[in-house]
Amino acid sequence: MVPKILPTLRDLKTYAVQEGRGAFLRMDFNEGPPPELDVLARALELCAFSATVYPEYGPLKRAAAQAWGVEPAMLMPVNGADEGIAMVLRAFTGPGDAVVLPVPTFPMYRIYAEQCGSPVISVPLAPDFDLDMEAIRRALPGGVMLSLTSPNNPTGRAISEAQLLNLLMSAEGKPVLMDETYGPFCGQDFAPLLARYPNLILLRTLSKSYGLPGLRCGFILASLEVIRQLEVLRAPFNVNGIAASLGAQMLSSDPGLRARLRKAVEARKYLQEALERTGIPTVPSDAHFFLANLGSRATEAVERLRERRILVKNLSATIPGMVRISVAVEHEATAFLEAFLPWWETGDSKSPCLALLAKDNAVA
Numbered sequence: 001m002v003p004k005i006l007p008t009l010r011d012l013k014t015y016a017v018q019e020g021r022g023a024f025l026r027m028d029f030n031e032g033p034p035p036e037l038d039v040l041a042r043a044l045e046l047c048a049f050s051a052t053v054y055p056e057y058g059p060l061k062r063a064a065a066q067a068w069g070v071e072p073a074m075l076m077p078v079n080g081a082d083e084g085i086a087m088v089l090r091a092f093t094g095p096g097d098a099v100v101l102p103v104p105t106f107p108m109y110r111i112y113a114e115q116c117g118s119p120v121i122s123v124p125l126a127p128d129f130d131l132d133m134e135a136i137r138r139a140l141p142g143g144v145m146l147s148l149t150s151p152n153n154p155t156g157r158a159i160s161e162a163q164l165l166n167l168l169m170s171a172e173g174k175p176v177l178m179d180e181t182y183g184p185f186c187g188q189d190f191a192p193l194l195a196r197y198p199n200l201i202l203l204r205t206l207s208k209s210y211g212l213p214g215l216r217c218g219f220i221l222a223s224l225e226v227i228r229q230l231e232v233l234r235a236p237f238n239v240n241g242i243a244a245s246l247g248a249q250m251l252s253s254d255p256g257l258r259a260r261l262r263k264a265v266e267a268r269k270y271l272q273e274a275l276e277r278t279g280i281p282t283v284p285s286d287a288h289f290f291l292a293n294l295g296s297r298a299t300e301a302v303e304r305l306r307e308r309r310i311l312v313k314n315l316s317a318t319i320p321g322m323v324r325i326s327v328a329v330e331h332e333a334t335a336f337l338e339a340f341l342p343w344w345e346t347g348d349s350k351s352p353c354l355a356l357l358a359k360d361n362a363v364a
Helices: 037-052 058-068 080-092 108-115 133-142 161-170 191-195 224-233 241-252 257-277 295-307 330-346 354-363
Strands: 075-078 099-103 120-124 145-149 176-179 200-205 218-221 289-293 322-326
Touching (some): 058 075, 080 176, 080 200, 099 108, 099 133, 120 133, 161 176, 161 191, 295 330
Parallel strands (some): 099 120, 145 176
Antiparallel strands (some): 200 218
16 A cells, blocks of 8 residues: 555645756746856865765855854755745744735745645735735734745835834734845845844845855844754755855855846846837836736747747736746847747747747756
8 A cells, every 4th residue: 555645735735847948948937147157167166075075054154144244143054945934934833823925925835834734824915016014914913923025926026124124013023034035136135134123034045146046055044042943943964065065155255246136137127128118017026027917818928938948937827917027137038029029919920039049048
């Protein structure tokens, strides 16, 4: 007989990931602009020994602390922000403990909450995709914690410091998990608030803004006491040695980071403005991705783009008519427009840019 997992886990959803990078221009993953490959190659040479021993995290924590202006003891390295989400939910919720969650947002919050047996109190965003502050405050008494993302995924909208401060005080000591995965794209930095608000917990990662998603290197930032408590949940070597060594190097010395982030945001603005000029409504964004309202043609547009080897995120099931498009570098925006506009404007199924895409896929 095949063993079965616990009944409470059998119907949980998984986060589906589509493979096949070599065949597509991936504008659906929100990947950030990567460092120059020669810079990475030189850094990886220095990391080779790290694969032969168990990792130590002192250098990584010191580099992150220096970069973000906190004490090393206020940091915990985690295996991507995903492990951070799971760890915080395990620490502060259990069966029947509700999590207040503005939606739509990154689906792993709900998935990890359900794994803990925690119901989710979903609070829809306002019509302009900003937080509905009053609705969140009304929901807070029914939950044991609040989860936020800024800029939010999939909307790209950032939360202001005033909004966060309001919610930190409204939460009355309940943990407030703030995911800053995309914060560097708009210069957001809530780390200075950690000293004043012990219920604030931040998530950061090298996956997006640093352009290193394959490294799976993230961080929980919180008060000394919260980090001390979370340590009991951390596996002894949860971040591999290569990730710890390379992460420390990139945090200490990545002179091209700010320029890459600026160019990614500029590329997003270029593509977004080009679509708006054709009459396609888009949602204002503070990151390198945005929502475009393609209405009743959204699903067909996603399929047409796929035929031209471009992937975007179809959100029509949760936000009718919407697709999410991420841009890491300008040539991706150009490739998208050359593939999309002829079909959108005329219904022509033949795009002139297949050769361009074939070339660009090598660096997508």
